Amino acid sequence: MSCVRLEGIAKRFGSTQVIRGVDLDIQSGEFVVFVGASGSGKSTLLRMIAGLEQPSEGRVFIGDSDVTDAPPSERGVSMVFQSYALYPHMTVRENIAFGLKLKKTGKAAIEEAVTRVATMLEIEALLDRKPGQLSGGQRQRVAIARAIVREPQVFLFDEPLSNLDAALRTRTRIEIKELHRKLAATMIYVTHDQVEAMSLADRMVILNGGRIEQVGPPSVLYHQPATKYVAAFLGSPT
Ligand code: ADP
Ligand code: MG
Secondary structure, eight states: OEEEEEEEEEEEETTEEEEEEEEEEEETTOEEEEEOSTTSSHHHHHHHHHTSSOOSEEEEEETTEEOTTSOGGGTTEEEEETTOOOOTTSOHHHHHHHHHHHTTOOHHHHHHHHHHHHHHTTOGGGTTSOGGGSOHHHHHHHHHHHHHTTOOSEEEEESTTTTSOHHHHHHHHHHHHHHHHHHOOEEEEEESOHHHHHHHOSEEEEEETTEEEEEEOHHHHHHSOSSHHHHHHHTOOO
C-alpha cells in the first residue's frame, strides 16, 4: 500500500528553483533514505512532506488523503531534527508529552504513554531533567521519544545523527533501524552520508540539484548506477 506519494513536486524560493519535477511513491512500512550532496534539496523535500514548506507545484499524499494544504499537525507525521528542537524550559517528561497535549489526550493516558516510550529508549532516569542537563546523545533520544509517542504513520528524520560523535552515531543508527522493525512504521530519513544511507535504506533516493537521479535498493544502486553521478557518489566499482 502506498503511504507517501509525491506527484510533480517543484519548489522555488523566489526565482531559485530548488526542487524540480519530483515523483515518488513510498510504501507503507518502508525505510526510505534521501541522500545527496549539501544543497541538493533533501531537507526541502522532507519539509514539504511534513508540511513545513509548501510546494510551488505538485501534490503530496499521505495514506489516502491529499495533504498538500493540510497543516503539519494534521498529517500523521512526526519529525526528528538534527538540532533536536527540544523546549529548553520544559523537563524531558514535558517535552515528550507536548505532542500528545496538542492531541488533547487525557492526563493518565499521557503519563502512561510517556513512561512507555521512555522505557523503550532507556531514558526513564532522565524524565525530570531539562534538556540543558543532557548530553547530545541523550537529547536525541528524547527527540526520538517525542516523535514516537504521537504514534505517527510516518517518521521523518533530517540528519538526526550529525551532531553525535562517531561511536554514538553508529549505535543510534542501529537503534533507529531496530525501532523501524519494532514499530513497522514508514520512515523517511535524510542524510548526506552514503554509508549511513546504505546501511539503513530499503530504498535510497539519490538527489542532485533538486532532481531524483535514481531510486532503488542500495545494492542495486551500487552495482547498477544509472548515471555517472550515482556511480561517483556511491563509489561504485568501475
Ligand atoms: P540539503 O538539505 O540537501 O542540504 P536544502 O533542501 O536545505 O538542501 O536546500 C536546497 C537549496 O535550497 C539550497 O540551495 C538552499 O540554499 C535553498 N534553500 C533552502 N531553504 C531556503 C529558503 N528558506 N530560502 C531560500 N533558499 C532556500
Ligand atoms: Mg539539509
